[in-house]
Every structure is written in C-alpha cells, then in structure tokens.
Amino acid sequence: MVLRERWQHLGFAVFSVVVTHVPLHHLRLATLRMWGAKIGHGSSVGRGTSVLDIHSLRIGEDCSIGFRCMLDARGGIVIGDNVVLASDTHIITGRHDVNADDFAASFHPVRIGDFAWVASRSTVIDGVTIGRGAVVGACSLVKDDVAEMTVVAGVPAKVRGKRDSALKYSARYRRSFY
Secondary structure: OHHHHHHHHHHHHHHHHHHHHOOOHHHHHHHHHHOOOEEOOOOEEOOOOEEEOHHHEEEOOOOEEOOOOEEEHHHOEEEOOOOEEOOOOEEEOEEEOOOOOOOOEEEOOEEEOOOOEEOOOOEEOOOOEEOOOOEEOOOOEEOOOEOOOEEEEOOOOEEEEEOOOOOOOOOOOOOOOO
16 A cells, blocks of 8 residues: 555656646646556646545546646546536545544545536535536635535536526637647
8 A cells, every 4th residue: 555655646747847847738637647547538637736535536527627727536536528628727635624633634526517617716525416517617726515506606606697608619729828
C-alpha cells in the first residue's frame, strides 16, 4: 500500500506542479492516463488544473475541463459525456468532521451526468450528483444533488429554473496551446 500511495503522490507532483502548465494538451492527457485516470476520446483538460488521486478520476467523451480547475478525486469523480466544467471550478470529494477529536476525514464520490454544465468558479462538494443536462450558475456552491435539466445558482445553490434543450451538441473544445 505504501508503494501505491507514493506513486499517487508522485503523480500529483508531476501533473499538478509541472505538466499542467505545459501548453501541450496531449502531454497533459497522457500523464493523467499514465497515473490511472480514465479519459474519453475528444475530452480536454485546461492548463493549471490540479488533480488529487488521479487514479480515481473518470471523464467521459467530448468533455471540456477549463483552466485552473481543482479536481479532488480522493473520493472518486465520475464525469459523463459532453460535460463542461468551466475555468476555476472546484470538485471537492472530502471533508473533515470538525467535532471529531482526531479531525477525521471522510470521502464521498461526485457524479456529473452527461451534458451538464458547471459554470466558472463554482464548487461542488462531496457526495453530490449533478443530473444529465443540469446547469450550475457561476460562483455557486453545490452541496445537494441537482436534478436532470435543472438550473441552479447561488450560495448555497438553489433551483432557478429548468433547461429546455434537446442536448444535441458536443462539448468538445480544444484550441492550440490549450
């Protein structure tokens, strides 16, 4: 177990400290895959993104992960197909029990359904499921599940409306030096 843990720490250091800043998209994806992330065809991960426990990250096809995101996959992150995580989004899968004498940590997975869009500077915390086609408004804190095709926003995020879309698009996005 110690060897696996050291391997994961090395992966975090290599990716999140060095490789994430290199403007070579294929190098970033190759490094994440080398440390165990499952990333679908056509997906991209923007520069400056950090990933904890890379081996617990699953990204579907044609997803766009923006610049400077924090993906804390210690509890597991599963992202469906055609999902957009805009820049500066944080997905946090762990928390501490502030009343525990040992400040114990617990981890719970975050799941994001196909065609969901999490706008810039939003935070999604442990145990949350964001449904297919749901939208999270910018700068929101998502601490409860979001139903399919629902639009939420705010701190904490509250229902603001329903999405009316046939969801017939690809979220694939990649520019030169992205």
